[in-house]
Amino acid sequence: MDxxxxxxxxxxxxxxxxxxxxxxxxxxxxxxxxxxxxxxxxVEVVSLFFEDSERLLNELTKALEQQSVDFKRVDAHVHQxxxxxxxxxxxxxxxxxxxxRNYCEEQNIEGCVKCLQQVRHEYSLxxxxxxxxxxxxxxxxxAGGSIPM
Amino acid sequence: MTMExxxxxxxxxxxxxxxxxxxxxxxxxxxxxxxxxxxxxQYEVITTNQAIKALKMLRENKNRYDMVISDVNMPDMDxxxxxxxxxxxxxxxxxxxxxxxxxxxxMKGITHGACDYLLKPVRIEELKNIWQHVVRRxxxxxxxxxxxxxxxxxxxxxxxxxxxxxxxxxQKGNKKRKDQSEDEEEEGEDNGHENEDPSNQKKPRVVWxxxxxxxxxxxxxxxxLDKAVPKKILDLMNVEGITRENVASHLQKYxxxxxxxxxxxTRQANMVAALGSKDPSYLRMGSLDGFGDFCTLxxxxxxxxxxxxxxxxxxxxGRLNSSAALSLHGISSGVIQPGHSxxxxxxxxxxxKIQPAVLPANQNQNGTLFPWIPTSTEINPLLQTKSINCYxxxxxxxxxxxxxxxxxxxxxxxxxxxxxxxxxxxxxNPLLLQASTQQLQxxxxxxxxxxxxxxSLNQESINMSIRGSxxxxxxxxxxxxxxxxxxSSNFPSNEAFGNEKLPKNNLQESVYWTNSQPDHTANKQWxxxxxxxxxxxxxxxxxxxxxxxxxxMMDQTNAVSSKTIDVxxxxxxxxxxxxxxxxxxxxxxxxxxxxxSSEDFxxxxxxPLDSFSQNNYESLEDIMCSMIKLEQNNETVWMDxxxxxxxxYPLGSCI
Numbered sequence: 001m002d003x004x005x006x007x008x009x010x011x012x013x014x015x016x017x018x019x020x021x022x023x024x025x026x027x028x029x030x031x032x033x034x035x036x037x038x039x040x041x042x043v044e045v046v047s048l049f050f051e052d053s054e055r056l057l058n059e060l061t062k063a064l065e066q067q068s069v070d071f072k073r074v075d076a077h078v079h080q081x082x083x084x085x086x087x088x089x090x091x092x093x094x095x096x097x098x099x100x101r102n103y104c105e106e107q108n109i110e111g112c113v114k115c116l117q118q119v120r121h122e123y124s125l126x127x128x129x130x131x132x133x134x135x136x137x138x139x140x141x142x143a144g145g146s147i148p149m
Numbered sequence: 150m151t152m153e154x155x156x157x158x159x160x161x162x163x164x165x166x167x168x169x170x171x172x173x174x175x176x177x178x179x180x181x182x183x184x185x186x187x188x189x190x191q192y193e194v195i196t197t198n199q200a201i202k203a204l205k206m207l208r209e210n211k212n213r214y215d216m217v218i219s220d221v222n223m224p225d226m227d228x229x230x231x232x233x234x235x236x237x238x239x240x241x242x243x244x245x246x247x248x249x250x251x252x253x254x255x256m257k258g259i260t261h262g263a264c265d266y267l268l269k270p271v272r273i274e275e276l277k278n279i280w281q282h283v284v285r286r287x288x289x290x291x292x293x294x295x296x297x298x299x300x301x302x303x304x305x306x307x308x309x310x311x312x313x314x315x316x317x318x319x320q321k322g323n324k325k326r327k328d329q330s331e332d333e334e335e336e337g338e339d340n341g342h343e344n345e346d347p348s349n350q351k352k353p354r355v356v357w358x359x360x361x362x363x364x365x366x367x368x369x370x371x372x373x374l375d376k377a378v379p380k381k382i383l384d385l386m387n388v389e390g391i392t393r394e395n396v397a398s399h400l401q402k403y404x405x406x407x408x409x410x411x412x413x414x415t416r417q418a419n420m421v422a423a424l425g426s427k428d429p430s431y432l433r434m435g436s437l438d439g440f441g442d443f444c445t446l447x448x449x450x451x452x453x454x455x456x457x458x459x460x461x462x463x464x465x466x467g468r469l470n471s472s473a474a475l476s477l478h479g480i481s482s483g484v485i486q487p488g489h490s491x492x493x494x495x496x497x498x499x500x501x502k503i504q505p506a507v508l509p510a511n512q513n514q515n516g517t518l519f520p521w522i523p524t525s526t527e528i529n530p531l532l533q534t535k536s537i538n539c540y541x542x543x544x545x546x547x548x549x550x551x552x553x554x555x556x557x558x559x560x561x562x563x564x565x566x567x568x569x570x571x572x573x574x575x576x577x578n579p580l581l582l583q584a585s586t587q588q589l590q591x592x593x594x595x596x597x598x599x600x601x602x603x604x605s606l607n608q609e610s611i612n613m614s615i616r617g618s619x620x621x622x623x624x625x626x627x628x629x630x631x632x633x634x635x636x637s638s639n640f641p642s643n644e645a646f647g648n649e650k651l652p653k654n655n656l657q658e659s660v661y662w663t664n665s666q667p668d669h670t671a672n673k674q675w676x677x678x679x680x681x682x683x684x685x686x687x688x689x690x691x692x693x694x695x696x697x698x699x700x701x702m703m704d705q706t707n708a709v710s711s712k713t714i715d716v717x718x719x720x721x722x723x724x725x726x727x728x729x730x731x732x733x734x735x736x737x738x739x740x741x742x743x744x745x746s747s748e749d750f751x752x753x754x755x756x757p758l759d760s761f762s763q764n765n766y767e768s769l770e771d772i773m774c775s776m777i778k779l780e781q782n783n784e785t786v787w788m789d790x791x792x793x794x795x796x797x798y799p800l801g802s803c804i
Contacts, residue, residue, distance in 0.1 A: 026270045033185045033273075041185060049178045079222055083248035084178035086270040 003145040010136045011148050017133070022126050027089030046130055049088050053123055056081045060116050064109065074112060075104040081119070092122045165280030166191040169213065173203040173231065174220040174246065179269060183218065183246070186273050192280075200226035204234060211239045215283045218267075221247040221254060229261045236262040242282035246271060355395040364388060365399060374407070 017023045034041040056077050063074045082097035096118045103111030137147050170192045174180040180196050187194045195214070197203045200223050207214060217235055221228035232243045242264040247254060250268050258266045264282035267275055357365070368385035369377040379397035386396070 026272075029186075029270075029273060030182065033182075033189055038185065045178060045181050045185075048181060052176070052178055076222065076224075079248060080176050083220075083269045084176050086248060087176075087179045087182045089270070 003140065003143045006136065006140045006143060007145055007148050010133070010140060013133055013136060017129055021091050021095075022129055024089045024091040026086065030088060043134060045088055046134075049084055049090070050127055052084055053081060053093075057116075057120055057123065060119075064113055064116060069107075069109055069112070071104050071107050071112075075101060078104060090123075090126045093119060093126055096122050165283070167193055168280050168283060169193045169195070169215045170279075171203060171206065171214045171217045172196045172219075173200055173217065173223070173228075174198060175200075175223045175225075176220065179220065179246075183271060186271060186276050187218075189273060190276050192276075199223075200228070200231045204231065207235060207239055207241070211241070214241060216279065217241050217243045218246060218279075219243060221245055221249065221258070229257055232258065232261045232263055240286070242286050244279055244282065355391055355399075357399055361386075361388060361391070362399075365396070365403070369400070369403065374404070 014023075018027075030042050030045060060074060060077050060081075063070060063077065078097050078100045082094055082101065085091075085093040085097060096115060100112065100115035100119060103115055140147060170187055172180060172183050172187065172194055173196070174183060175198050177198060180198055184194050184196050195206070197206065200219070203217070203219070204226075207217070217231075219228050219231055219235075223231075228245060228247075232245060235241055235243050243262070244265045244267060245258040245263045246267050246269060248269040255266045264285070265279065364386045365382060368382040371385060372378075372381050377400060379393045379400055382400065383391065383393050383396045
């Protein structure tokens, strides 16, 4: 695929991500923060997000598996996940977190478990999509082109 | 821009470019994003993901940073706690961050003294303006000075000693930074500088820091109260930057305070003891008391306000933003959240000690101002006794506010907050006092930002300066808040107070004020106070809140004197623990510094009231006159605007 096509593909892909709610303006802001002084900023932040989210999801799973669930702890994890997902613009993940927190407040275990599943799902979705996007970007860069914003 | 000139240090002339921010967040993603956003705004950023580490870094060098941005939910320490501590110890503006937009949390942030509360994800537009909080914390004067080159120069020049940047020094030096080991010379110089400014510019207030006051007291004692004349005192003190006039006005206040103390000495003996050591407030109170006694004072309200103001700023609150908040809390609705109690405890305890001292002061003042000043009984046993005593004597000033402050500190007593709005009235005072105790607790923490919810307490009138305290440190803030609050307090009970002096103390005016006149802005209150000597406590009493400084001190309130005194008082009071007495805006600055450094007020504090008994008070009239004059001169903190009530405010309105 030639450079122009790649670039077009990237743009389309990104647009679809926004349209489908996977990403929001916060992600755009992140991209704007990237510059020559900070060329890999977005990738770095997103990678951090992946790591941290996985850790949080594991913690959440563990917490909800307990005999007596510590909702405060669950809430704290969800809160953090909410914060980080919102910071990078992972909108759908963030939305599920909001619902998740409500269940925590109500101390509804079933609701929490359901939400956890949802969060996991959304998270893996957005992860896949972002990784594809980065791959595309990498391809473009390797081909000598620049990333269309 | 002149303002920028003041910013020295890393900012140089390009403020807000280069503003140094410390970012704290346990979430690595948010932290990284925040860091980059801030860098994009051209700030200098240091990050840490641990609150404890952040505190350590801040403590190592307060001047290294201009502002702190912190997340609310952190595993190692609650964000609010960090907020409180930073406000108390460093008086830096703190912005809270959270993914939660829960109203209660936001309120908590405010009461703990946060400058702002941002929601995650943070947008760059929001960060672009955060530098305003840094600027705001500078003394109000400085802002006024922006346009006047001389002032700016003064600002820039002053406080340089030991400061890394003019900007920070200005900011801190004049504000409540005094608790730091800055020597009084610095303050003196600051003050001096300010005082030397051309008269066509706003005269900076002389901030009677704890250290400065201590030197003053030492000089006076050396000369003998009878023989102490400003010129000699000035020579003995050997501090640059203060003029004979500064000393003269301070002396007047001091004398009033002593007089007041003596009058309540017996009653307060216990309290005094309780207060223990440093209680600069004593000093202050004394001065206020003196004023309080001015039956003849033209405008009782005036004194009251004065005293109140002094209390607020000088005393306890100066330091504790939170305390201020506390006091305020008590007053209106006890809004001030105890959150800071932890930090405040220490301070409060100290304050507690001071309380006794304060009360007397307050009482006197209140007496004068508010004849009805309710006995502090309501407020705290401690306070009450004091206040009552005082009040009985003074009919002039009903500065109930005095107790506010002082009371609060002692944990036990000042429930300032509790009294809830009626500060002014008997209940009011107790409130203040009561509130104060509780609040003090909080207040302590408050320091800067003091969540001085006082504002919330009072409703509209409270200027929310309380908040200031929490970051209390935000002294400046505190005072502002206080002011507001002071006014609002409706002192409906003014009448009730009758003889009780409202312990102006701690609560800083705001507390009191809140009750009374909602429409009074802090400033007004002052003015009202003054006018209201008579017992229209309602108006003036409001004042009482701030007086919190030492309660006792404030008592004097005789508006005029109180004003000036307050300034000093507060400063003095502050000597004690960190509680920052938030004095009305004007005063704050002076007080803050004083409060901060208050720790050093060994003199004041330890001296039992008895010691103050020796009254060498000048006639009240004299004091009044001087106070008034002082007011005019803006020498006192009060005048500066903190109180706004300067004469301008019609009493009638207050009432």
